[in-house]
Amino acid sequence: MRHGKYPFIIGFLAAPLILYVVFVISPYLQAFYIALTDWRGITATPNFTGLDNFARLLEDDVFWAAVRHHIVLLVAMPLLTIAIALFFAYLLNLGGGSRGGRMNGVAGSTFYRVVFFFPQVLAVAIVGVLFQAIYRPDESGVINGVLARFGIEPIGWLTNPDIALWSIIGVMVWQAVGFYVVLFSAGMSAIPKDVFEAAALDGAGRIRMFFSITLPLLWDTLQVGWVYLGIAAFDGFALVQVLSVDRGGPDNATTVLPLEIWRNAFNFSKYGYASAMGVALFFMTITFAVLTLRVTRRERIEY
Amino acid sequence: MSHTADTPGAITRRQLFRRIGLTALVAGPAAGLLNACATSGGGAAPAASGSAAATSAANPLGVDPTKPLEVVIFKGGLGDEYATQVHQPMYKKMYPQAEIKHVATQQIAQTLQPRFASGDVPDMISNAGADLMDEGALVAEGQLLDLTPLFEAPSLDDPSKKVRDTLLPGTVEAGMIQGKPYVLKYVTSTYGMWYDANLFQEKGWTPPKTFDEFKAFCETAKSAGIVPYAYAGKNAAYYQYWMILISAAKIGGNEVLVNIDNLADGAWTAEPVRQAAAAWAEIGPYMGKSFEGLIHTEVQTRQNQGKIAFYPSGSWLENEQKSNTPPNFAYAIAPTPSVTASDKMPYEAIRVAPGENYIVPAQAKNPQGGLEYLRIMLSKEGARGFTEKSGNFTVVMGATDGLELSPGNKSVAEAQKAAGQNIVTHSLFETWYKELETELRKQTNALMFGRISADEFCEKMQAAADKTKNDDSIVKQQRSI
Numbered sequence: 131m132r133h134g135k136y137p138f139i140i141g142f143l144a145a146p147l148i149l150y151v152v153f154v155i156s157p158y159l160q161a162f163y164i165a166l167t168d169w170r171g172i173t174a175t176p177n178f179t180g181l182d183n184f185a186r187l188l189e190d191d192v193f194w195a196a197v198r199h200h201i202v203l204l205v206a207m208p209l210l211t212i213a214i215a216l217f218f219a220y221l222l223n224l225g226g227g228s229r230g231g232r233m234n235g236v237a238g239s240t241f242y243r244v245v246f247f248f249p250q251v252l253a254v255a256i257v258g259v260l261f262q263a264i265y266r267p268d269e270s271g272v273i274n275g276v277l278a279r280f281g282i283e284p285i286g287w288l289t290n291p292d293i294a295l296w297s298i299i300g301v302m303v304w305q306a307v308g309f310y311v312v313l314f315s316a317g318m319s320a321i322p323k324d325v326f327e328a329a330a331l332d333g334a335g336r337i338r339m340f341f342s343i344t345l346p347l348l349w350d351t352l353q354v355g356w357v358y359l360g361i362a363a364f365d366g367f368a369l370v371q372v373l374s375v376d377r378g379g380p381d382n383a384t385t386v387l388p389l390e391i392w393r394n395a396f397n398f399s400k401y402g403y404a405s406a407m408g409v410a411l412f413f414m415t416i417t418f419a420v421l422t423l424r425v426t427r428r429e430r431i432e433y
Numbered sequence: 434m435s436h437t438a439d440t441p442g443a444i445t446r447r448q449l450f451r452r453i454g455l456t457a458l459v460a461g462p463a464a465g466l467l468n469a470c471a472t473s474g475g476g477a478a479p480a481a482s483g484s485a486a487a488t489s490a491a492n493p494l495g496v497d498p499t500k501p502l503e504v505v506i507f508k509g510g511l512g513d514e515y516a517t518q519v520h521q522p523m524y525k526k527m528y529p530q531a532e533i534k535h536v537a538t539q540q541i542a543q544t545l546q547p548r549f550a551s552g553d554v555p556d557m558i559s560n561a562g563a564d565l566m567d568e569g570a571l572v573a574e575g576q577l578l579d580l581t582p583l584f585e586a587p588s589l590d591d592p593s594k595k596v597r598d599t600l601l602p603g604t605v606e607a608g609m610i611q612g613k614p615y616v617l618k619y620v621t622s623t624y625g626m627w628y629d630a631n632l633f634q635e636k637g638w639t640p641p642k643t644f645d646e647f648k649a650f651c652e653t654a655k656s657a658g659i660v661p662y663a664y665a666g667k668n669a670a671y672y673q674y675w676m677i678l679i680s681a682a683k684i685g686g687n688e689v690l691v692n693i694d695n696l697a698d699g700a701w702t703a704e705p706v707r708q709a710a711a712a713w714a715e716i717g718p719y720m721g722k723s724f725e726g727l728i729h730t731e732v733q734t735r736q737n738q739g740k741i742a743f744y745p746s747g748s749w750l751e752n753e754q755k756s757n758t759p760p761n762f763a764y765a766i767a768p769t770p771s772v773t774a775s776d777k778m779p780y781e782a783i784r785v786a787p788g789e790n791y792i793v794p795a796q797a798k799n800p801q802g803g804l805e806y807l808r809i810m811l812s813k814e815g816a817r818g819f820t821e822k823s824g825n826f827t828v829v830m831g832a833t834d835g836l837e838l839s840p841g842n843k844s845v846a847e848a849q850k851a852a853g854q855n856i857v858t859h860s861l862f863e864t865w866y867k868e869l870e871t872e873l874r875k876q877t878n879a880l881m882f883g884r885i886s887a888d889e890f891c892e893k894m895q896a897a898a899d900k901t902k903n904d905d906s907i908v909k910q911q912r913s914i
Contacts, residue, residue, distance in 0.1 A: 168906045267726035289666070289725040289882070375667050375725055376874050381884065398867045400906070 158412075165405035176402065183406035193407065195382040196390050197414075199295055200364055203302075203386075204418065208359035210303045212352065215310030218246060220340055222311065223318045224326070243315065246308040254305070258372030261301050265373065289375055291383035298369055298384055306362065310355050317351035318344060353426045357419055364415050367392065387411045486801070493586045494804045501532040502802040503555035505545065507562045508537040511620075511789070511823040516559075519818030523809045524802075531802065540564045549576055554794040556803035560616075561789055568616055568792065577615040578793040583804045584614060589812035596811055601849075602856045604828040606912070607787045617807055618787035619819075621826045622747040623766060623845045624675055624857075625783055626662070630765040630840065632739055640743075640767030642780045644712045647770045651719040654742045662716055662743040665732040666725030666882065670874035671863070673713070673881055676745045679769050679784050680709035682857045686777040694862045695911050696902040701895040711887035712772045714880050725882050737762055747786075751841030752824065764841030766848050781851040786859035787828050865910050872897040 165183055169176030187193050222239040236242075249257065264272040265287035274284040287297040321344065329339050345352075367388035371377055377393070378385030387407055395404035488495040502524065506513040513535075521533050536555065538544045542564040548554050549571070560566050571577050584597040584605050597605050601621060608616035628640065636657065641647040647662075654661035664673045681689045685705030692700035700706070724732065736744045737757050744750075751764040758764070771780045791810070793803035809815045816832035819825070826833065826845065833846050863870045873894060880890045901907055 170906075265726070267723035268721075284723055286722050286726060289722055291884070376670055376878060379875055379878060380666075380725060380882070381875060381879055393871070397871070403906075 161405045161408050161412075164402055165409045167402045169402040169405075170399045179402070183403050184410075186403065187406055187410060192378075192382055192385060192390060193387075193410075196378075196385045196387045199384065199386055200414070202295060203299060203363035203366060204360055206296075206299055207302050207306075207363045208356050210299070211306045211310055211359055212355055214303065215307050215314055215355075216345075216348075216352075218242075218307070218311045219314035219318060220344060223315050224336070224339070224344065243312065246311045248308065249305045250308040252305070254368040255372060257301060257305050258369050261369075261373060265297055288373055288384075289380060291380045294374060294380065294383045298366065298373055301369055301373070302362070302366065306359065310359075313355060314348060314351060317348045321347045349426075353423070356426065357422050360418050360422060361415055364388075364411060364418070490587075490592065494582060494801045494808065496528065496801045496805045497799065498528040499530045500799040500802055501534060502557070502799055502806065503534040503536065504806060505536045505538065505541070505555045505558045507541055507559045507565070508539055509562050511561075511825060513537040515819045515822035519822060520806065520809055520815055523812075523815060524806055527805075527809070528802075542566045549794070549796075552796050554796050554798075556793065556797040556799045557806045558792050558794065559790070560792050565790070568790065569610060571792075572610045572615050576795055577610075578795045578797070578800050578803070580608070580614045580617060580793065580804070580807070583617070583807050583811075586804075586808055589808060589814075596808060599811065599813075599830060600828045601785055601787065601830055602854060603785075603858045604787050607859070608790070609912075615792065617791040617811075618789060619791055619810060619827055620789035620823075621785050621787050621828055622749060623783060623785050623826070623849060624679065624747045625745070625766040625768050625848065626676070626743040627736070627746050627750055627764055627766055627841075628743050629736070629739065630763040630844070631761055632742070633765075638742075641770045643771050644715070648715060650742075651716065655719060659739070660721065660724075660735075660741045661719045662745075663720045663724045663732055663735070663741045664745050664881075665727050665729040666878045667728045669729040669732075670877045671870070672729070672745045674873050674877040675747075675784070676769055677706075677709050677713050677877065677880075678860055679857050680712060680772055681705045682784075683769065683778040683782050684708055684772050684776050687858050690858055690860050691912060693898070694860060694865065696862075696866075696898050696909065698899075699895065701898055702891045706894075707887055707891050708772050710880060710890045714883075714887050714890075717881035717883055720881070722882055725878055733757070743767070748826070748841065748845050751839060764839075765844040766841070768848060768852070778855045778857070781848070781853075782855035782857055783848050783852040784857035784859065785849060785852070789825075861910070861912055866901050866907065868907075869894075869897050869901045 164176070166178060166180060167176035168179045168182070222235040222243055224235065252260075266272070266274065267286045267289050268284050269275050269278045271284070271287075273287065278284065285293075288294050325343055325347070326339060329343055334342065365388055366386045370384050370386050370389050371392075374384040378389050388411070391404045391407045391411070394400045394407065486492070486495045486497040492498075504516060504521065506516045516537075517535055521535060524531065525533060534555075536544070539562055541558065541560055541562055545554070545558065545566060549566075554576075558566075560568065568577065584595065584600075586596050588594045588596050588599045590599070604618060605614050607618045608614045610616065626640070633639065638650065638653070641650045651661035664670070664676075666673075678690060678693070681703075682705075685703065689700075689703060689705045692703065693706075732741065732744065733746075733750070733754055734757055735741050737754060737759060739762075748766070751758075754764075766783075768781055768783045791807060793800055793807065797803055810819070810827075811829055813829060813832045816827040816829035817836055819827050820833050820836060820838075820842075824839070824842070826842065826849075831850075833842075836846075838846060876885065876890050876893050876897075879885045880887065885893070902909070
């Protein structure tokens, strides 16, 4: 059997590996090369320009605006999403207190669990169109229509440069929360019930239980959630594209790197420059992922 | 239909093709490469392969009356009846012995690219639709016929006039590639401020002729509960910068726009641009902030509902809004108001820009026939027939006189007549320098919604133009008219 093992394994691995190399690795490598050229998408032989594109990046206001927005997104989006998702997950799983020695969720928690997941099922484009109506800047918008009943002037959710980005973060959080409620619920149900029972016997309240038991024992799941959300914070393309004024406006107030990459490549035919942005984005994402995993590393609790 | 290219929103495939085509055209190295590959060799357009018959006063282009003619028409929004029922019968009448082969397709490139490769090309092509051919690349390969003989030939209606003199000013130039007219742009779009003539009549309003009148009008409309003027900031900021640029051209003449296209030093900080920006910035506050977050269809629908008085757009608007327009709504166009008393162009001056491309292949078997076919299209009878069949205006001046038109088209015809030779040209930087155009959209919104002053607008745009000028990765283009 031994001599036949390797061909067997290789036979299984070859197809996915080749597909991965051809469709993922090689475009990556090509992007790194294109980033060093002035390719405009037409010629077969782009000129090699060294680090010119990267030098240009440093002086590009729009690029830096996008980077700043990613930093805001990176801090605000995961924090808000995780906080809200944890809160809901706790309510759904353990918030009902213990009954008959078992921890229960609040009444109707199975129903809410399904409802929370709805936004996750919707395509991002649909979410974008939905929120277009919700955020519409005059009385015909859902939010402004309600505000108008109370005599409040319409708010330019997406037209006021000071709040436009936050409006879009709001949509991202709204869409992400459902998934993380489910993720954290799964994590919570994996925590042995006797730990809670013991804590309850010792007189711990719900809040104490949350911070002293649930949160530490959920740490691995949280960490994964944080990395996922962080990587999502480097995207945001579809929502910004659909929702923002003039794609990334007003005055660059909502632009993100994927949008600028798209604009430079397909609008300006500056594939080289767009690739340079892509490379910059690649390193930002990698750095974030590595940093998060390092910083949040803790001793694993075995149970 | 061609006008999709003018409607805002996502880039249509056609625009994308156009842009790629344009880049191909300006990409020097690429053009060189293609030239080297072309079997015909050399950059100049090769002589037409078909042999010409002797020219005469009646047959100035030297058409061989017995040769068959093959015409390929893009059958899109304009249909192809204008070809089969108007232009082809006219050709047949002039050359009864010639056999006409009519090909209608929606996939110009797929149908024709292989034929270009094999040298078996038709004699006239309407190059349009999502799959149009890249004209820049065709010129680089020497595949297109220089249309100069057509424009220099006497007009069918009046042999004492050259064809070029019967067309709207700027038509020939609009079809230039590398300094030669290879493309006939046949259909025109007229730009201005659109309003409901019936609403204005009912209220006793008339379109303002100066910006002072415009501001007074804004107050009047506002007190009547109607938004005086609005555009869609979310995806159609360019509708507004058209108006600013048209005003600038009216103040300082078309050279203002030429300078902008040529990235001339100080083109944006020039006095006419500053005055135009300042004048329009005063109109912005009447609109209200919410319009920055609306898209063009939302704003256009509101106009149809009688909530907005003026909306800046082009002459495709009436057709675009057909299904939403209430029966008592009559579209009409007004020129942009005069900014100063010393404007170089009168109030009546209006922007009319040609589009919809027609080409004659250089390797055609009957290129003279192709040119003659275009000359027929450019006759008054041919142009009128086109307007009747397709609902669109052509570049032929005065062709629609006495024709039954829709309210909007009627108004366009009147406006063009009033404008006469005072035509504001179209800006080419919009397609030449997409980055500059993107910046202009951004700054136009900032100006109109009160975040920057006219001076800042000019400075920011000048900075963006200088950046484009100094970016050696962008190939520069020039126009002289």
